[in-house]
Amino acid sequence: MHTFSSPKSIWKAIFLLALASLALTACGGVAVNNWPGLSHAGNAVYYAQLQLIKIDATNGTQIWRYPEKPDAKNSFIAAPAVNGQWVIAGNMNNEVIAIDDESGAEVWAFRDEQGKGRFIASPLVVNDTVLIPSTDRYLYSLDAKTGQLLWRFKARDALWAGVASDGKMVYLPGTDHYLYAIDLASGKLAWEMDLGGSMLHAPVLAPDGMLYLSTIVQEMIAVDTAQQKVAWRETIEGKVWNPPLLDDGRLIFGTDKNKVYALDAQSGATLWTVNTNGSIIASPVKLGDGYLFGAENGEVFTLSREGVPGWTRTLKGKIYSSLSLSENLAAVGGMELEHLLVTFDAQGKQDWTYNPPGN
Amino acid sequence: MWDTIIITPFTNVLLFIYTLMGQNFGIAIILFTLLVRLVTHPLMVSQIKGGQAMQELQNHPRYKEIQEKYKNDREKLAQEQAALLKELGINPFGSCLPLLIQFPIIIGLYQSLYKAMPHTPYDMLVLTRHLYPFLDISRILPINNQFLWMDLSQPERLILPFLPFGIPVMAIIVMATTYIQSKLLTPPSTNPKDQTAMMSNMMNLYMPFLMGYMGLTLASGLSLYFIVSNLFSIGQYALLGKANWKNLLPKPKAAVEPEVKKTGKPVRGKK
Numbered sequence: 001m002h003t004f005s006s007p008k009s010i011w012k013a014i015f016l017l018a019l020a021s022l023a024l025t026a027c028g029g030v031a032v033n034n035w036p037g038l039s040h041a042g043n044a045v046y047y048a049q050l051q052l053i054k055i056d057a058t059n060g061t062q063i064w065r066y067p068e069k070p071d072a073k074n075s076f077i078a079a080p081a082v083n084g085q086w087v088i089a090g091n092m093n094n095e096v097i098a099i100d101d102e103s104g105a106e107v108w109a110f111r112d113e114q115g116k117g118r119f120i121a122s123p124l125v126v127n128d129t130v131l132i133p134s135t136d137r138y139l140y141s142l143d144a145k146t147g148q149l150l151w152r153f154k155a156r157d158a159l160w161a162g163v164a165s166d167g168k169m170v171y172l173p174g175t176d177h178y179l180y181a182i183d184l185a186s187g188k189l190a191w192e193m194d195l196g197g198s199m200l201h202a203p204v205l206a207p208d209g210m211l212y213l214s215t216i217v218q219e220m221i222a223v224d225t226a227q228q229k230v231a232w233r234e235t236i237e238g239k240v241w242n243p244p245l246l247d248d249g250r251l252i253f254g255t256d257k258n259k260v261y262a263l264d265a266q267s268g269a270t271l272w273t274v275n276t277n278g279s280i281i282a283s284p285v286k287l288g289d290g291y292l293f294g295a296e297n298g299e300v301f302t303l304s305r306e307g308v309p310g311w312t313r314t315l316k317g318k319i320y321s322s323l324s325l326s327e328n329l330a331a332v333g334g335m336e337l338e339h340l341l342v343t344f345d346a347q348g349k350q351d352w353t354y355n356p357p358g359n
Numbered sequence: 360m361w362d363t364i365i366i367t368p369f370t371n372v373l374l375f376i377y378t379l380m381g382q383n384f385g386i387a388i389i390l391f392t393l394l395v396r397l398v399t400h401p402l403m404v405s406q407i408k409g410g411q412a413m414q415e416l417q418n419h420p421r422y423k424e425i426q427e428k429y430k431n432d433r434e435k436l437a438q439e440q441a442a443l444l445k446e447l448g449i450n451p452f453g454s455c456l457p458l459l460i461q462f463p464i465i466i467g468l469y470q471s472l473y474k475a476m477p478h479t480p481y482d483m484l485v486l487t488r489h490l491y492p493f494l495d496i497s498r499i500l501p502i503n504n505q506f507l508w509m510d511l512s513q514p515e516r517l518i519l520p521f522l523p524f525g526i527p528v529m530a531i532i533v534m535a536t537t538y539i540q541s542k543l544l545t546p547p548s549t550n551p552k553d554q555t556a557m558m559s560n561m562m563n564l565y566m567p568f569l570m571g572y573m574g575l576t577l578a579s580g581l582s583l584y585f586i587v588s589n590l591f592s593i594g595q596y597a598l599l600g601k602a603n604w605k606n607l608l609p610k611p612k613a614a615v616e617p618e619v620k621k622t623g624k625p626v627r628g629k630k
Contacts, residue, residue, distance in 0.1 A: 034479035077479055092478075116513045120479060157501040160480065175501035198500040200480060216487070217497045239487065241480060256484065281484065320481070335481075 035320030036333045037079030048076040057325050060352030064104030078122040090119020108147035121162040133159030151187030162202030173199030204246050214240040232268035242283040254280020272307035285324035288346030294319030294332040311348035367489045369471035385506025392587040412449045476512045511580035529582035534571030536589035542606040
């Protein structure tokens with residue numbers, strides 16, 4: 001019997017086992033950590049975080065969820081596109097799924113066997129075409145009815161941001177610093193420009209052809225798509241993580257450096273700024289006569305069109321997503337929240353909340 | 360605390376090397392792993408020496424004598440062994456303490472690799488918040504994950520045109536290097552019933568499969584780290600002359616002599 005039998009091997013065994021188990025739990029490879037993607041169509045809210053969930057926008061009742069049981073490997077994080085008939089979304093396992101809006105049953109699934117991507121960006125449906133960028137560098141164009149590949153366009157690097165389209169051209173922001181303009185029908189590159197930093201959110205396209213987007217080097221940029229040139233670029237304090245709100249000639253957005261901006265959409269001139277208590281990751285949404293913001297510190301607050309503070313409510317948790325449901329109702333979601341979705345009316349009164357049945 | 364002291368500095372150094380290396384994340388992982396292992400080299404030497412001293416202790420005549428003498432009195436045995444250790448100047452924790460110090464560093468190295476390859480916008484948000492001001496984010500993003508045939512943020516498979524499936528080359532190398540490393544670092548045991556040796560043998564079998572599974576399912580950047588780390592350990596032990604190369608060779612089987620079986624018979628005991 002060894003009272004002092006070499007502890008080295010025992011320690012080694014414990015060390016290796018601990019290392020391995022910690023490694024497995026630390027990154028398990030499949031645990032996806034992100035804020036929810038939110039869409040709204042008709043009387044429904046579509047919530048993407050792990051699963052896709054359709055919720056009645058009038059009372060917060062769950063209508064269906066896909067898949068029925070959570071599947072971490074095939075989790076969804078991006079807001080789905082809804083075309084009235086189908087709900088289309090990409091998952092983190094290189095698949096685009098179309099789901100019947102009524103029943104929640106799968107209609108078709110597309111998987112590019114060559115790709116190894118993740119669909120971080122939301123799809124855009126233009127007429128009968130689904131446009132969805134992937135981290136495998138490709139922008140996929142699919143037939144919305146069948147899921148058949150129409151064309152694919154290869155960027156220089158991973159694609160994290162959704163696209164905008166005027167029905168003829170598709171505008172694709174890349175993490176490779178490039179903005180690509182692609183012909184919708186053929187998938188051929190029309191023009192491109194280096195904007196000097198990675199782009200992580202979908203651009204906003206105005207009816208006059210002006211495209212608004214930000215880069216991770218803290219610039220808000222307006223691109224004149226007709227002239228194929230930058231109309232203006234403004235340095236901002238902090239990064240913008242979701243699309244800005246374009247409202248009546250004003251570009252409204254918040255940054256992760258606790259600041260809200262209102263810029264003149266034509267010139268880029270600053271109309272007003274407001275300092276906030278928390279980082280703003282979610283897009284602002286219109287609510288009543290002003291705008292609603294959700295902050296990472298759990299605050300939900302409104303600002304008037306002139307930047308005057310309105311009401312503030314505080315939730316336990318972090319707010320990263322927001323959605324306008326009507327002129328008088330908006331929803332917020334995030335991480336570590338008591339409820340997956342919380343709605344507020346224009347007066348700041350909390351309306352319905354959503355949690356999955358059984359929670 | 361853990362983030363501030365370990366993960367954030369590690370992540371920044373890794374990304375700093377990445378920018379220096381022409382935005383090649385594979386080279387950055389290799390150099391960063393080597394750098395961390397070089398910094399912890401003195402700890403490794405101390406661990407090896409401590410382990411060797413404990414190994415030698417077990418063959419020391421007085422150690423054996425004490426064991427025999429107090430085999431029925433565990434308390435006294437422990438006291439005498441402690442006294443002997445003190446007399447010989449051996450620190451009983453000499454081999455495990457350096458290992459414990461290395462533990463957070465290796466875990467931090469691993470976690471910083473994972474953090475530097477964001478998978479979601481939230482991961483990216485967290486990464487950008489951990490970057491030191493001297494790092495130019497426009498030069499870091501997008502992180503070029505391509506290295507040789509691999510996307511370092513994805514599990515690796517080598518696709519060959521004539522095969523209908525991909526070969527997990529990195530997972531195989533992770534398994535092989537883990538096995539070789541485990542075998543080389545296992546001290547020879549003179550006692551086949553030694554529980555420690557049995558445990559080591561079990562680990563030598565179990566760990567390569569576990570690490571291989573991780574190489575198969577996790578991002579190949581982590582497989583690259585495992586391989587470099589394993590090779591460095593093998594090199595370290597070899598340079599210090601502590602690698603047991605004989606462990607890699609198959610052990611000769613004990614031959615059973617049929618003659619003895621046929622002719623042998625009990626010489627004592629009841630019939």
